[in-house]
Amino acid sequence: MVLQAREGFLITSSPARVLVATAVPVERDAVAGAFASPAAEVRLPGVTLHRTGAYDLLAAGVGPALAAASTATALTAAALDGTPYDLVVSAGIAGGFAPDAPVGSLVVADDIVAADLGAETGDGFLPVTELGFGTVSHRPPESLVRELVAATGAPAGTVLTVSTVTGSAVRAAELRARHPRALAEAMEGFGVAEAAAAHGTPVMEVRAVSNPVGPRDRAAWRIGDALTALTEGFGKLAPVLESWESA
Numbered sequence: 001m002v003l004q005a006r007e008g009f010l011i012t013s014s015p016a017r018v019l020v021a022t023a024v025p026v027e028r029d030a031v032a033g034a035f036a037s038p039a040a041e042v043r044l045p046g047v048t049l050h051r052t053g054a055y056d057l058l059a060a061g062v063g064p065a066l067a068a069a070s071t072a073t074a075l076t077a078a079a080l081d082g083t084p085y086d087l088v089v090s091a092g093i094a095g096g097f098a099p100d101a102p103v104g105s106l107v108v109a110d111d112i113v114a115a116d117l118g119a120e121t122g123d124g125f126l127p128v129t130e131l132g133f134g135t136v137s138h139r140p141p142e143s144l145v146r147e148l149v150a151a152t153g154a155p156a157g158t159v160l161t162v163s164t165v166t167g168s169a170v171r172a173a174e175l176r177a178r179h180p181r182a183l184a185e186a187m188e189g190f191g192v193a194e195a196a197a198a199h200g201t202p203v204m205e206v207r208a209v210s211n212p213v214g215p216r217d218r219a220a221w222r223i224g225d226a227l228t229a230l231t232e233g234f235g236k237l238a239p240v241l242e243s244w245e246s247a
């Protein structure tokens, strides 16, 4: 990217190095579909990166624990190599909360929240922070969220991370009552964000909606539509991600 022009010379910096962590290979390949050049495999202990330009794409596994472990592996390898990432993006399909996030739409997280990390009590759910531990939220950089929303037209809001996919209207309503700004739920974002935070690396989450959050209905899934939305979304996001520089 061009930083400034001085005395006839263009002073440039290289594009931001971005790690994109999806859960499964089909999501990784949907992201890869947004890039013109084919990806080269880079094998690391425990994970394989697909490298295309400034992007390393990683199928990090399903669920917050495996996603965190895989993301941490990639982050550590890059740091030891002297080429640390500038940004980590959690990406993939998700359940969308009606009516704000319909099937086939894209959402951008301005808050990545662990929705079921805590304790059940007689008075309801207590997040782990109220038990005196850790964190339940990671906030992506505001300026980047604004730019991604402008580039894609996708709404920004909370994206929940759950270890159990919601399967009833009652649970969906509980989650929405506790997180009124929730647009979507998925299973990896908070794990990816914890790994990024441990390395002091900014994090984003972008999700394409494959199904409504609510009563279990596998016939209602539209995974193909969501993967198409992910590819199209990354086509618009990529220039913003590459040129983004943290303050």
Ligand SMILES: O=C(O)c1cccc(C(=O)CC[C@H]2O[C@@H](n3cnc4c(=O)[nH]cnc43)[C@H](O)[C@@H]2O)c1
Pocket: 023, 024, 062, 063, 092, 093, 094, 095, 096, 162, 164, 165, 166, 167, 185, 186, 187, 188, 210, 211, 212, 213, 216, 217, 218
């Ligand atoms: O069997 C079911 O009823 C069921 C419903 C939705 C999703 C699943 C999955 O096993 C997919 C998990 C996978 O995809 C992401 N994802 C997609 N939709 C949702 C959702 O509604 N809630 C949570 N996660 C979802 C997730 O990030 C995983 O990578 C099964």
